[in-house]
Amino acid sequence: MNSKERRAYIENLLKENNSPRKGSSIAEDLGVTRQVIVKDIAILRAEGKKIIATPEGYLMPKEERNMVKKIMAFSHKSDDIEDELKTIVKFGGIIEDVVIEHSLYGEIRGMLMIKTFYDVENFINKLKSYKAEPLLILTGGIHLHSISAENYEIIDNIIRELKDKGYLIED
Incomplete structure (x- = not known):
């Protein structure tokens, strides 16, 4: 899996989950280091993706129009x-x-x-x-x-x- 495919995977993973995911857990799933995930998250954010880092891990908030x-x-x-x-x-x-x-x-x-x-x-x-x-x-x-x-x-x-x-x- 190249870096572009990995970032697409991370984005989809965070979009589909309602709860945060630790960078180390994502890294383990993908067979890379946590630092690679940190870099991928930084690139996704620079592309305008709304990714939040919480104490529990990364998440992409659902757009809650009624909130x-x-x-x-x-x-x-x-x-x-x-x-x-x-x-x-x-x-x-x-x-x-x-x-x-x-x-x-x-x-x-x-x-x-x-x-x-x-x-x-x-x-x-x-x-x-x-x-x-x-x-x-x-x-x-x-x-x-x-x-x-x-x-x-x-x-x-x-x-x-x-x-x-x-x-x-x-x-």
Whole structure:
């Protein structure tokens, strides 16, 4: 299989799967190194393919025309991350990303694609096992999330509960 065929295979694989695929797993399937896959993903992105790298692997989001999206501003301690994320997904919200505004680097974005309680628990477990600091540490707790949902009623329910818990930054 040449590089063009391999990239077509990767693109189709990501389009057909609803869950992320690790680069190492794709590499093993194709008999190449993970670095070859990283390079192929970079080329596909340069060609305009929307491929997201999440902590769980690569994915191509389905174009969900009926989904609504809201960017929300948060401020809280790192101890509240799990509760914040679970509050969003319990109503059916999807946490697409986390964004902070860094004084040196400007905007820093981490793709999350957290949809379920399992995803939240997995994210929290990785945060602990990697001994990593969440991005909000760099900004005193201030961060943004892009939240998508099937309708505005879900978004409104999420906002209401997040406000009650004091997590949202209000005007």
